[in-house]
Amino acid sequence: MILRLTQQEIEHFLANDPGVGPSKWKIQDGRLHISLSFPDFVSAFAFMTAVAILAEKADHHPEWSNVYNRVDIGLTTHDAGGLTSRDINLARQIARAYARGNTG
Numbered sequence: 634m635i636l637r638l639t640q641q642e643i644e645h646f647l648a649n650d651p652g653v654g655p656s657k658w659k660i661q662d663g664r665l666h667i668s669l670s671f672p673d674f675v676s677a678f679a680f681m682t683a684v685a686i687l688a689e690k691a692d693h694h695p696e697w698s699n700v701y702n703r704v705d706i707g708l709t710t711h712d713a714g715g716l717t718s719r720d721i722n723l724a725r726q727i728a729r730a731y732a733r734g735n736t737g
C-alpha cells in the first residue's frame with residue numbers, strides 16, 4: 634500500500650514544480666489539477682494519446698476531460714484515497730510529453 638503525501642510534501646511540489654508549459658499544477662477537490670491549451674483539437678488529442686501510453690505503462694491513470702483544444706487533468710491515487718508519489722511522477726511525465734509535443 635502506497636502512502637499518501639504529507640501536506641508539506643504537496644506544498645513543496647507546488648512551490649517547486651515548473652508546471653506544464655505556461656500552466657501550473659493546483660490543488661482542486663483534493664487532486665493535482667491542471668488546465669492545458671493547445672493550438673487545435675488534433676494536437677490536444679495527440680498529447681492525450683502520448684499521456685495515455687505513459688499512464689498505462691505506469692499503471693497510473695489520469696482523470697481528465699477534453700473540449701476541443703483544452704485538456705483538463707486531475708491526478709489522484711485511488712488506491713490510497715489521496716495524493717501520492719505516483720501522482721507527482723505522472724505530473725512530471727505529463728510535462729515532458731507536453732514539451733516534446735511543443736518542441737518537436
Ligand SMILES: C[C@H](O)[C@H](O)[C@H]1CNC2=NC(N)=NC(=O)C2=N1
Pocket residue numbers: 692693694695709710711712713
Ligand atoms: C489494479 C491497478 O493496478 C490499479 O487499479 C491502478 C490502476 N490505475 C490507477 N490510477 C490511479 N489514478 N489511481 C490508482 O489507484 C490506480 N490504480
